Amino acid sequence: MTTINEPLAAAMGTLSTGPAAGNAKIAIAGPGHVGVTLAYACLIRGTGKTIALYGRNAEKVRAEVADLQHGLQFVPMATVVGSDDVEVCRDTDVLVLTAGVPPTPGQRRLDLAAGSVAICRDLLPRLLEVAPGAVLVIVTNPVDVVTYAALKFGGLPHHRVLGSGTVLDSSRLRSLIARRCGVAVQNVHAYIAGEHGDSEIPLWTSATVGGVPLLRWEDAERAPITAAEGDGLRRQVVQAGHEVLRGKGYTNYAIALATAGVIEAVLYDEHQVLPVSSLLTGYAGISDVCLSVPSVVGRAGVLRVLPVPLSEDERDGLQHSARAVRAVLDKLGL
Numbered sequence: 001m002t003t004i005n006e007p008l009a010a011a012m013g014t015l016s017t018g019p020a021a022g023n024a025k026i027a028i029a030g031p032g033h034v035g036v037t038l039a040y041a042c043l044i045r046g047t048g049k050t051i052a053l054y055g056r057n058a059e060k061v062r063a064e065v066a067d068l069q070h071g072l073q074f075v076p077m078a079t080v081v082g083s084d085d086v087e088v089c090r091d092t093d094v095l096v097l098t099a100g101v102p103p104t105p106g107q108r109r110l111d112l113a114a115g116s117v118a119i120c121r122d123l124l125p126r127l128l129e130v131a132p133g134a135v136l137v138i139v140t141n142p143v144d145v146v147t148y149a150a151l152k153f154g155g156l157p158h159h160r161v162l163g164s165g166t167v168l169d170s171s172r173l174r175s176l177i178a179r180r181c182g183v184a185v186q187n188v189h190a191y192i193a194g195e196h197g198d199s200e201i202p203l204w205t206s207a208t209v210g211g212v213p214l215l216r217w218e219d220a221e222r223a224p225i226t227a228a229e230g231d232g233l234r235r236q237v238v239q240a241g242h243e244v245l246r247g248k249g250y251t252n253y254a255i256a257l258a259t260a261g262v263i264e265a266v267l268y269d270e271h272q273v274l275p276v277s278s279l280l281t282g283y284a285g286i287s288d289v290c291l292s293v294p295s296v297v298g299r300a301g302v303l304r305v306l307p308v309p310l311s312e313d314e315r316d317g318l319q320h321s322a323r324a325v326r327a328v329l330d331k332l333g334l
Contacts, residue, residue, distance in 0.1 A: 024048045024267045027092035027134070029127055030099030031055040031064050031082070034139060037256035038096065039068060039080070046076035047264050053082035054089050054127070055099075090130040094263050097150065099123060100140035102250065113328050116140050117149045124153045135266050135301045138163040138277070139259055143196045144325045147277045147290040149334055160301040163277030165292030166192040166200055168258040170275050172237045173202055180233075181209050181222055190214065191275045191308075192237060193293050194321030200292075201317035202234050206308045262297065269299035278302040284315050286322045289329065293318075 026048040028035045039051045051068070055061045065082035072078065081088055089095060101115035120140065128134070136156060138147045147163035154161065169192035178185040190207035194200045207214040217224050225233075244251045265272040275292040283293060283305055296303040310318070 024093040025050040026094045027052040027089035028096045029054045033250045033252040035098035036064050037252040041256045041260040043075045050079045052088045058084040086126050092131045092134050095131050095134035096137045098139045113145045120149050136161045144277045144290045158279040164259050165277035166275045172240050176233050199321040199324045205311045265297040271298045284318050289322045289326050
């Protein structure tokens with residue numbers, strides 16, 4: 001049986017849980033499309049009591065904060081603050097990094113690595129100086145590379161650094177399966193794992209619909225999903241973000257909602273199983289790289305990764321994904 005290790009259990013003992021989480025502070029570094037939409041999502045969901053925005057463009061930060069403040073009457077009680085001084089992030093419970101190099105249509109997420117890692121290297125130590133006790137959530141792409149870089153540059157225990165990973169990709173997959181099987185998306189449990197990008201893979205072996213393993217799905221009205229159809233669903237998931245990017249120039253709503261869910265799992269110690277990106281050690285033969293696999297997320301961050309059943313193809317796919325991310329890390333000297 002997998003248990004929480006002693007250092008992690010000790011760390012959990014020093015963090016607030018329960019009602020105190022309702023007074024939590026969330027700091028978002030990077031008030032771009034994703035960062036500001038995340039702040040908005042947290043406000044309307046009642047996630048946290050104080051939302052802090054940090055960005056280098058003081059005028060933009062002031063404008064975004066003012067716009068959010070003007071709507072506070074219509075959301076659960078909260079405070080919004082912002083500044084171009086990292087001091088605004090002091091003593092935050094959850095620190096979210098959304099600052100990075102914006103993608104262009106057709107560009108792979110891994111192509112953003114050098115610029116986003118440079119921003120992380122410069123910014124993260126200053127942020128953690130004022131928020132040393134925070135759980136760090138990375139949203140900046142390529143999220144697996146930047147999550148690994150944040151571990152190197154920030155010096156936090158590995159369980160307190162997690163990336164948004166394939167949480168959104170998994171939501172997209174569940175939506176497609178639900179539509180195909182004619183059920184509510186809440187009754188589908190399926191995960192995308194590996195890199196948040198072109199090499200990500202669906203974990204068909206552990207996927208279920210209403211408790212029925214998807215690979216053994218039998219329904220008089222709906223034929224089983226074939227291997228070719230499954231490949232098509234995977235391609236749709238991989239291309240979904242690119243399609244949004246081509247159409248409007250950026251993505252923001254879905255990733256903000258997905259990240260708000262991750263933050264809630266941390267603040268309210270929900271022990272949610274989420275495919276966040278974290279440091280793997282000996283998982284499916286993979287070590288020293290950050291990838292997304294189903295993981296239990298709570299107040300201390302990633303409490304443990306789950307040893308879900310994997311087919312040989314899924315294991316090979318995860319290892320291929322790990323090599324793709326590791327190649328970029330090696331190129332960057334990480």
